[in-house]
Amino acid sequence: MKCDWVRQNILFYVYNELEDDARYEVEQHLGRCPECATELKATRKFHATLSENVQEPSPNLLALSRMRLQEALETTRQGGLWHRMILEPAAWLRQIRMAPALAAVIFIVGFGGGIGATYNFLAAGHESDGTITSSVGGGKQAANQPLEASTITGIRSVTQEPGSNQVSIKYDTVSTQEAQGSLNDQRIQQLLLFAAHTNYNSGVRMDSVDVLTQAPDDSRVREALLYALQNDTNAGVRLKALDGLSGFVRQDPTVRDGVLRALISDENSGVRMQALHLVEPMKADSNVRSVLTRLSQTDQNPSIRSQAKAMLAQMPEMD
Amino acid sequence: MAAQGNRIDDTGLIREAQQGNRAAFEVLVRHYDQSVLRLALHLTGSESDAQDVYQEAFLKAYKNLGSFRFECSFYTWIYRIVTNLCLDHLRKRNVRKEDAPVAVDSSGEEYSRIEQFADARSGANPERDLMRRELGRKIGSALTQLTPRERMVFELKHYHGLKLRTVGEMLNTTEETAKNTLFRATQKLRAALLEMR
Numbered sequence: 303m304k305c306d307w308v309r310q311n312i313l314f315y316v317y318n319e320l321e322d323d324a325r326y327e328v329e330q331h332l333g334r335c336p337e338c339a340t341e342l343k344a345t346r347k348f349h350a351t352l353s354e355n356v357q358e359p360s361p362n363l364l365a366l367s368r369m370r371l372q373e374a375l376e377t378t379r380q381g382g383l384w385h386r387m388i389l390e391p392a393a394w395l396r397q398i399r400m401a402p403a404l405a406a407v408i409f410i411v412g413f414g415g416g417i418g419a420t421y422n423f424l425a426a427g428h429e430s431d432g433t434i435t436s437s438v439g440g441g442k443q444a445a446n447q448p449l450e451a452s453t454i455t456g457i458r459s460v461t462q463e464p465g466s467n468q469v470s471i472k473y474d475t476v477s478t479q480e481a482q483g484s485l486n487d488q489r490i491q492q493l494l495l496f497a498a499h500t501n502y503n504s505g506v507r508m509d510s511v512d513v514l515t516q517a518p519d520d521s522r523v524r525e526a527l528l529y530a531l532q533n534d535t536n537a538g539v540r541l542k543a544l545d546g547l548s549g550f551v552r553q554d555p556t557v558r559d560g561v562l563r564a565l566i567s568d569e570n571s572g573v574r575m576q577a578l579h580l581v582e583p584m585k586a587d588s589n590v591r592s593v594l595t596r597l598s599q600t601d602q603n604p605s606i607r608s609q610a611k612a613m614l615a616q617m618p619e620m621d
Numbered sequence: 622m623a624a625q626g627n628r629i630d631d632t633g634l635i636r637e638a639q640q641g642n643r644a645a646f647e648v649l650v651r652h653y654d655q656s657v658l659r660l661a662l663h664l665t666g667s668e669s670d671a672q673d674v675y676q677e678a679f680l681k682a683y684k685n686l687g688s689f690r691f692e693c694s695f696y697t698w699i700y701r702i703v704t705n706l707c708l709d710h711l712r713k714r715n716v717r718k719e720d721a722p723v724a725v726d727s728s729g730e731e732y733s734r735i736e737q738f739a740d741a742r743s744g745a746n747p748e749r750d751l752m753r754r755e756l757g758r759k760i761g762s763a764l765t766q767l768t769p770r771e772r773m774v775f776e777l778k779h780y781h782g783l784k785l786r787t788v789g790e791m792l793n794t795t796e797e798t799a800k801n802t803l804f805r806a807t808q809k810l811r812a813a814l815l816e817m818r
Contacts, residue, residue, distance in 0.1 A: 313807055314800065317778060319785055348811055352760060352779060354753070359658045363668055367658055367675045371650065375643060378680055380687060 305331075308338050312345050362592040369563055373532075457497035460509035469513060471497070485517055498526045504536040511539055515546030524550060528560040537570040544576050551580050558584065562593050571603040578609055585613050631695045639686050646686070650679055653696060656781065657703050663776055664707040665714075674710065678703045693790060700791045704773055711769035763813035771806035778803055 308331045314320050315328050332339050458472035467485040471493045483490045497510035511530050514523050523546075530543040544564065550557040558581070565577040578597070584590045591614070598610035631652065637645035654675065661674035681702050689698055764772060770792070777788045778799075789799040 310804070313804060317785075317803075319800070348807070348814075349779075351756065351814075352810070354756075356780060357662060359655070359662050359668075359671070363662075363672070364655060364658055367672050368650075368654065370672065371654075371676055371679050372647065374676060374680055375646070375683060378683060380639075380641060380684060 305335060305338055308332070308335070309341055312338070312342050315342070316345050316349050360592075361588065362596050365589050365592040366566070366596070369559060369566070372559060373563065457493060457506050457510065460494065460497060460506055460513060462509075462513055467516075469494070473497075485513065491517075491520075491522075495522060495526045498530050504534075504539060507534060507536065507539045508542060511542045511546065515542065518546050518550060524554065524557060528557065531560055531564055537568075537573055540564070540568065540570070540573050541576055544573065544580065548580050551584060558587070558590075562589060565593055565597065571606060574601070574603065574606055575609075578606060578613075582613060585617055591617070632691070635686070635689060635691075635695055638683075639689070646683055649695065653699055654679070657699065660700075660703055660776065660781065661707060663780060664772065665710050670710060674703065674706045678706055681706075697787060697790050700777075701793075704777070704791050708769050708773060711772060759814060763810050766809055766813050767806050771802055771809070774799055774802040775806040775810070 308328055311320060311324060311328055315325060320328065332342055456474045458474060459470075461470045462468070463470070468482065469485060469490050470480065470482045471490065472480045473493055473496075481489055481493060485491070494510045494514050497506055498514055507530070511527065511534075514526060517523050518527065527543040527546045531540050531547065534540050534543070544561070547557050547561065551561055552558075561577050561580050565574055565581065568574050568577070574597075581590050581593075585594060594610045594614050598607055598614055601607045601610065631649055634645045634649050638649060657678060658671060658675050661671035661678075662668065665671050665674060678699065682699055689695070764775075767775065773792065774788055777783045777791065778785065783791075785799045785803065786796045789796045792799065
């Protein structure tokens with residue numbers, strides 16, 4: 303066997319990329335050719351030298367990247383069915399294969415729907431004597447019927463009766479309406495969530511978040527509080543939302559991630575400080591720890607830096 | 622390397638994620654994201670660029686997951702996305718000729734990747750640290766002499782331990798071409814390192 307062939311394959315021998323036969327041939331040749339054996343030694347040394355210089359991403363960088371991605375995923379949509387069908391003819395073919403079953407389903411659903419609609423129409427005819435109480439133009443509405451979300455254009459005010467769970471909310475559709483009821487009423491909850499999410503008036507957002515913090519057990523409420531914490535432009539509202547989430551940092555990982563995000567990226571140092579207090583009991587968590595390390599080095603606020611340092615110092619060293 | 626070493630059966634997770642289950646997608650991300658970030662960090666040399674590549678790759682994967690047809694492994698698929706993004710990055714950087722082995726951390730401060738490497742291992746022997754730092758600088762400089770494709774093949778083979786067949790699949794080429802590219806890359810690196818001695 304020629305030395306040229308062996309030398310061209312020594313690299314792949316070292317990288318374990320040779321077929322068994324070729325590997326055997328190379329080994330046989332190396333046993334009897336000292337020059338090629340020297341070349342193997344040099345290649346191995348070169349391989350080892352390059353392997354020394356390995357940079358691993360820090361846990362901090364990984365945690366930050368994960369958080370950033372989670373945030374972005376919240377506002378990203380997957381390519382929908384239409385997108386897929388237009389872009390992929392194979393998907394079309396699959397759809398066609400399913401066509402008979404789909405046609406049967408459409409027929410059954412259509413038939414059932416038709417019967418249901420007829421039944422509802424007849425039933426409504428019987429109940430039409432004054433049971434609908436909503437009025438347009440300044441009227442008060444019963445709070446236990448859900449509202450059509452698209453009809454709400456804004457919330458004017460949120461007032462809670464002292465010492466009770468009765469809430470009064472003035473809201474606009476085409477004209478201003480008012481709804482009253484307890485915190486447990488579906489319509490009241492719906493209006494409060496709407497106010498916390500979208501209202502232009504930060505005073506109203508503050509009031510609604512304040513009322514919502516009384517019912518953080520509800521996952522929708524927690525979601526609204528997290529939304530306010532991440533997106534509200536008013537630092538007071540964000541603080542209020544943090545307050546409402548305080549009991550869930552330990553048990554709900556989504557809440558914990560939200561608070562950590564605020565800790566890293568909120569521009570208001572008061573909010574960051576409050577978030578720091580909330581994660582303190584969780585400082586052994588690896589994500590929390592890496593955020594604390596980052597804060598202790600890079601936060602603009604010296605008091606936050608020193609507090610983060612102190613919290614890290616209280617922890618036992620971990621590998 | 623870890624992700625490839627214990628290749629997990631992701632079929633169930635992928636199907637759930639394709640149906641819009643974001644939590645399933647996030648689990649998938651965690652199976653591979655460390656390797657993805659490592660690759661991006663090595664090739665871009667900057668923490669903030671690596672974060673951008675990481676983010677863009679997984680968002681792209683999320684948006685296009687519906688078109689994933691199990692014709693290759695998810696690992697190969699996500700790496701194909703990342704390698705394309707990194708190749709774009711390397712090509713742009715070659716045009717800008719900003720190849721100094723200096724990285725920028727997330728706070729915007731510049732630091733030498735090599736020095737950081739040496740610091741992490743610094744022991745009682747400052748002379749040895751200095752030599753290691755010098756060697757790191759030479760390797761960094763030698764790597765910049767490779768074409769983006771050579772750099773990618775070398776990175777995937779040497780630092781990620783992938784088989785050349787998989788590297789070829791990821792880069793939409795044959796195993797033979799990947800083999801030739803690796804050979805060329807290592808020849809260049811050896812020559813560059815010898816010259817620097």
